[in-house]
Amino acid sequence: MAKSISVFGLGAMGLVLAEVFLKKGYKTTVWNRSPEKAKDLVANGAHLATTVAEGLEASDLIVVCLLNHEAVNTTIKQALPSLKGRTVVNLTNGTSDHAREMSALVIAQGGRYIHGGIMGVPPMVAAGVAFLIYSGPLEVYQSVEQDIALLGTPRHLDAEVGTASLYDLALLSGMYGLFTGFIHAVSLVRSQPGKDKKDINVSEFVNTLLVPWLSHMNEYTKILADQIDADDYSSKSARIVMQIPAIDNIVQQSKANGISPEPIAAIQKLFILANDRGFGNDDLSQLVNHNDAKEN
Ligand code: FVH
Numbered sequence: 001m002a003k004s005i006s007v008f009g010l011g012a013m014g015l016v017l018a019e020v021f022l023k024k025g026y027k028t029t030v031w032n033r034s035p036e037k038a039k040d041l042v043a044n045g046a047h048l049a050t051t052v053a054e055g056l057e058a059s060d061l062i063v064v065c066l067l068n069h070e071a072v073n074t075t076i077k078q079a080l081p082s083l084k085g086r087t088v089v090n091l092t093n094g095t096s097d098h099a100r101e102m103s104a105l106v107i108a109q110g111g112r113y114i115h116g117g118i119m120g121v122p123p124m125v126a127a128g129v130a131f132l133i134y135s136g137p138l139e140v141y142q143s144v145e146q147d148i149a150l151l152g153t154p155r156h157l158d159a160e161v162g163t164a165s166l167y168d169l170a171l172l173s174g175m176y177g178l179f180t181g182f183i184h185a186v187s188l189v190r191s192q193p194g195k196d197k198k199d200i201n202v203s204e205f206v207n208t209l210l211v212p213w214l215s216h217m218n219e220y221t222k223i224l225a226d227q228i229d230a231d232d233y234s235s236k237s238a239r240i241v242m243q244i245p246a247i248d249n250i251v252q253q254s255k256a257n258g259i260s261p262e263p264i265a266a267i268q269k270l271f272i273l274a275n276d277r278g279f280g281n282d283d284l285s286q287l288v289n290h291n292d293a294k295e296n
Contacts (some may be wrong), residue, residue, distance in 0.1 A: 006059040009066040010037040016122040031055035053079035065091045069098035083109035091116045096162025103161040112140045115161050117168025135163035184263040191257035227285040235283030244271050
């Protein structure tokens with residue numbers, strides 16, 4: 001296990017990451033573009049690096065958690081030679097190509113690189129209940145596994161360094177899909193003509209109807225996944241042709257009540273495309289075969 005660590009980025013997430021290592025007794029060096037954010041950490045024993053080079057050279061293990069790829073790129077490029085011999089664990093959200101680009105940059109300087117995705121918000125990381133996904137060479141991952149396990153349950157997905165970003169974005173897409181449905185459902189309920197919005201109890205709707213319903217549908221996604229794995233989309237009870245008019249009704253009701261139909265219109269296109277291609281009798285799992293960027 002590393003005894004010292006450098007944490008780059010002291011935003012909402014980076015602050016918690018640094019706190020975790022500090023509390024576990026690591027000699028913790030922190031760097032942030034706005035150094036004043038390090039005040040409390042420094043009061044608790046962290047060292048504030050005033051330059052990127054100083055931050056990199058302070059530890060063999062470097063954890064990076066900045067806003068985006070561009071921020072990481074401009075930061076790291078301030079001190080490329082200081083990457084030599086360091087293992088960089090980049091937890092910044094980005095695409096697979098971003099991870100590959102950063103990995104190549106670090107390796108070219110004689111460093112080692114792992115990319116990770118944090119599946120949790122800062123309080124979850126602080127409480128040790130988040131999970132994190134990683135990709136990159138297995139031996140590099142294993143050399144830091146005990147250290148990064150302090151941030152949450154780790155899972156190494158693949159040696160290909162871009163994999164964790166792809167899975168991170170896929171999981172976030174699932175989450176944003178849920179939020180999209182939530183916003184649209186609540187908007188519909190609040191759009192009832194003749195009712196004052198403040199008389200609609202959103203919490204009651206969510207707690208007694210939406211959450212129980214979505215909990216069942218959440219389980220149903222496991223059945224859909226089995227259908228996709230088996231390449232067998234046949235359905236007796238939830239055919240695409242049955243769902244198309246129901247979705248059209250959601251679009252019509254949204255328009256009639258002054259609510260944007262766009263969230264539902266996106267998936268409506270896929271249903272129509274799959275039906276037009278002759279798969280109307282299949283379950284909606286069939287839509288994965290029609291989600292190509294060319295047509296949509
Ligand atoms: N917070 C969350 O719930 C999610 C959980 C899952 C993982 N994400 C990703 O983690 C990355 C950091 O997120 P964050 O919540 O810490 O973000 P902020 O609080 O906005 O802090 C951003 C940090 O990035 C620094 N920064 C921004 N631009 C630059 C730049 N051009 N050069 C150098 N540093 C930059 C910023 O510095 P400062 O504004 O304090 O000076 C913060 O340290 C992110 O990828 C999430 O998607 C979080």
